[in-house]
Amino acid sequence: MNELSDKSKVILKDNYKSLKYVSAMRNVVDENSFPLNAETAKIFELNLKNEAQNLTETGEKAAFQQLEIAYRALQNSSAKAIRETDIKSVRSSLQNIEEVNMKAIYSKNEMANEASGRANLYIMIAATLSFMILFTFIVNFPGFVANPLAEFSSAIKQISKKNYKQRLNFENDDEFTELATSFNGMVVKLNEWENSNLSKIKSEKLRIEAIIAQMQDAIIGLNEKGEILFLNHLAAKLMNLDDEKVIGQNVKELIKKNELLNRIIEPETEDKTLKIYADEKESYFLLENREIIIPNYETLEDKTLFESSKSAGSVYVLKNITQFKELDEAKTNFIATVSHELKTPLSSIKMSLKLLSDERVGNMNEEQSQLLTHIKEDSDRLLKITSELLDLSQVETGNLKLTFAITKPEDIVQYAIDAVKFQAEQKSIQLELNCDKNLPKVNADIQKTAWVLVNFLSNALRYSSEKSTVKINVVQQDKFVQFSVQDFGKGIDEKYQKRLFERYFQVPTDGQNKSGSGLGLAISKDFIEAEDGKIGVQSAIGEGSKFYFNLPIAE
Numbered sequence: 001m002n003e004l005s006d007k008s009k010v011i012l013k014d015n016y017k018s019l020k021y022v023s024a025m026r027n028v029v030d031e032n033s034f035p036l037n038a039e040t041a042k043i044f045e046l047n048l049k050n051e052a053q054n055l056t057e058t059g060e061k062a063a064f065q066q067l068e069i070a071y072r073a074l075q076n077s078s079a080k081a082i083r084e085t086d087i088k089s090v091r092s093s094l095q096n097i098e099e100v101n102m103k104a105i106y107s108k109n110e111m112a113n114e115a116s117g118r119a120n121l122y123i124m125i126a127a128t129l130s131f132m133i134l135f136t137f138i139v140n141f142p143g144f145v146a147n148p149l150a151e152f153s154s155a156i157k158q159i160s161k162k163n164y165k166q167r168l169n170f171e172n173d174d175e176f177t178e179l180a181t182s183f184n185g186m187v188v189k190l191n192e193w194e195n196s197n198l199s200k201i202k203s204e205k206l207r208i209e210a211i212i213a214q215m216q217d218a219i220i221g222l223n224e225k226g227e228i229l230f231l232n233h234l235a236a237k238l239m240n241l242d243d244e245k246v247i248g249q250n251v252k253e254l255i256k257k258n259e260l261l262n263r264i265i266e267p268e269t270e271d272k273t274l275k276i277y278a279d280e281k282e283s284y285f286l287l288e289n290r291e292i293i294i295p296n297y298e299t300l301e302d303k304t305l306f307e308s309s310k311s312a313g314s315v316y317v318l319k320n321i322t323q324f325k326e327l328d329e330a331k332t333n334f335i336a337t338v339s340h341e342l343k344t345p346l347s348s349i350k351m352s353l354k355l356l357s358d359e360r361v362g363n364m365n366e367e368q369s370q371l372l373t374h375i376k377e378d379s380d381r382l383l384k385i386t387s388e389l390l391d392l393s394q395v396e397t398g399n400l401k402l403t404f405a406i407t408k409p410e411d412i413v414q415y416a417i418d419a420v421k422f423q424a425e426q427k428s429i430q431l432e433l434n435c436d437k438n439l440p441k442v443n444a445d446i447q448k449t450a451w452v453l454v455n456f457l458s459n460a461l462r463y464s465s466e467k468s469t470v471k472i473n474v475v476q477q478d479k480f481v482q483f484s485v486q487d488f489g490k491g492i493d494e495k496y497q498k499r500l501f502e503r504y505f506q507v508p509t510d511g512q513n514k515s516g517s518g519l520g521l522a523i524s525k526d527f528i529e530a531e532d533g534k535i536g537v538q539s540a541i542g543e544g545s546k547f548y549f550n551l552p553i554a555e
Contacts, residue, residue, distance in 0.1 A: 014056040015101040015108075021047040021054070022098045025067075029090055034074040041075065051097070057104040060097060067093030148176040155183065164191035218285070218318035220264070224311055226251050235318065238276060238285075264316050274318070285318040349379050402445040402530055406554045409439045409474050409481050412446060416453035417472065420461060428467045431457075435474040442481050443554040444531050452524040452535075453483055456547045459520070460487035463545075477550065480533075484548035492539040500537055501525040524549070 024047040032040045048068065055061045070089040077086070151168060158166040164187050168180035209230065212219050218235035222228060228246050236243035239260050246254060255262035263274060264287060272287045292312040353376050356364075364372070413435055424431050453472075460470045464487045471486040492500070492507055499505045503522040528535045528549045539545035 014054060015105050017054050018051060018056075018060070018101045019098060021051040022094050022101075025051075026091070026094050029087070029094070034087065035077065036075060044071070057100045060100045063093055063096035063100060067097065152179075152183070159187065159190070162194065164188075164194060217320070220261075220316040221313060222251055222315075223313040228254070229313060238318065264318070273321070276318075283320060283322040286321045288317040288319065290315045290317070350376070353379065402448065402527075404443050404531075405446055406441050406443050407446050408441055409483065409551075410435050410437065412442075412444070412450050412453060413472060413474055413483065415446070415450040416457055419450070419454045420457045423458065423461050424470070427461060427464070429461055429464055430469045432469055432471045433474075434471065436476075439474060439476055439481055440553045442551040444533075444551050445527070448527045449483075449531070449551070452527055452549060453485070455520045455524050456485035459547070460485050460489075460545070463487060463489040465489065476553075479553050480550035481553060482548055482550045484546055486544060486546040488544040491541045491543050492537070492545050493541060494539075497537055497539060501535065 025044055028036065028040050028044045028047075035041075036044060048071065051064060052068075055064055067090060070086060070093055074086050074090060148170065155166045155168055166187060167184050170177040170180045212221075212230055212232045215232065215234075218238050219230070219232045220228065220235050221230040227248055227250055231241065231243045231246060233243060235241075236246075239258055241254075241258065241261075251261070251265055255265055260274075260276065267287070274285045274287055276283055276285055291314050293309050294312045295309055353372055356372055413433065417431055417433065421431070457470065457472070464470060468488055471484075473482070473484045473486065475482050496507045500507070501521050501524075504518040505522075506518040525535050528551070531551060533549055533551045535547075535549040537545060537547050
């Protein structure tokens with residue numbers, strides 16, 4: 001193989017260079033006339049010089065000398081004295097050199113093929129001899145090597161299946177016997193380890209610790225005694241604790257010195273979002289608390305009844321929601337800005353519509369009046385949406401301001417009815433009020449509570465047929481006063497009812513009713529809950545819908 005490699009290198013080295021030089025000189029002869037100018041002569045002579053140093057084949061030197069003589073004769077002759085035969089002599093010399101090298105390449109290629117054939121023969125002979133030696137070894141010496149190795153392999157497979165009763169016995173006094181003795185001792189120790197609870201506990205503990213360490217959330221684990229069972233690196237970094245030193249310490253002692261840990265273990269509010277200074281900026285984390293419940297295997301003789309499960313501790317998880325919080329704030333600020341910017345031009349449009357509707361400006365035909373009516377309806381709808389968006393942004397940024405006042409429920413209801421009376425008259429819908437005059441007062445924001453009731457009534461009128469009835473009921477229920485609006489329209493499918501109070505959610509319609517922004521009920525829910533009330537809906541297909549909210553009675 002080395003011989004083959006050497007011959008291949010020779011082919012690629014010397015002959016290739018000669019062919020390259022000949023090709024360069026032929027190009028000069030073909031493209032120029034003799035005598036050559038200084039630049040082309042320099043190119044020709046450089047390749048001629050390189051060829052003189054690369055004469056490696058038989059007959060190549062004679063052809064080169066003939067080329068050199070012919071070139072010198074042409075170069076030293078005048079243009080008129082140059083004969084065609086002299087140029088042919090140069091071309092012939094170049095062709096001779098080229099043929100010599102091509103023949104050499106062919107010859108060396110044949111030699112390489114022969115060397116390759118010999119190499120293949122030698123490889124086949126070596127492979128045959130190796131196979132014969134290996135076959136002889138397998139046939140004649142299995143008892144010394146193959147059989148012990150097979151037994152070892154079988155025994156190791158049994159150990160992998162946790163069969164620790166496997167043993168190896170060799171009678172020969174050799175290395176395999178010593179190895180079998182060590183193997184049997186290892187199996188005994190493995191059997192003892194497997195049968196101990198410590199191995200299982202340690203294995204599970206290592207697995208859990210590895211999982212907790214790799215998690216991207218801050219995690220704190222407490223046992224049933226309130227001692228820190230585990231604490232991953234991220235949690236220790238957030239609370240500025242040494243995770244190795246605090247393991248096993250009672251959390252009640254630690255929260256006295258660590259304010260953040262105190263907010264996590266004993267939160268003062270139901271708000272699960274924590275703002276923590278981390279990574280050189282204020283970050284937001286969502287706190288999740290899970291109590292670990294395990295089966296109770298302890299039975300006390302003096303107790304007839306006992307619990308089937310018990311608490312094994314708690315796990316606190318802090319999920320980083322900074323990115324989502326920032327996106328939510330950006331969205332809220334954008335909505336507030338856009339809504340505020342839209343409100344001013346919409347108000348101007350409404351003022352212009354009012355001026356156009358004034359007959360003192362001029363009379364309009366019926367089509368113009370209809371156009372103005374449509375523009376007014378659309379501008380009112382846009383103004384309502386922008387107001388809802390502004391209210392929503394106030395709720396999300398925590399800037400919602402409520403003006404509480406102790407008031408009668410019937411005043412709130414009457415305010416709402418007056419606001420939608422004209423809308424009800426247009427569809428000939430009767431508003432039926434059921435309100436006891438002796439109801440207790442409520443402590444609420446009158447305008448925002450009436451806004452919720454107006455929203456209920458507007459939706460009921462929108463989805464009610466003409467000449468139907470919408471009922472408004474105000475009744476006392478325990479320590480609450482319930483306000484409800486009931487219509488007898490198509491009703492709402494049960495699968496949509498749980499999402500009615502979500503932001504931007506709209507029940508699919510048949511296209512007959514104009515849909516709003518999907519914010520009215522969501523904002524109503526925020527207003528009522530801010531007043532410590534509850535809001536809900538009851539509906540069935542074909543029976544209509546009942547929207548209600550409860551407000552606590554004023555003390």
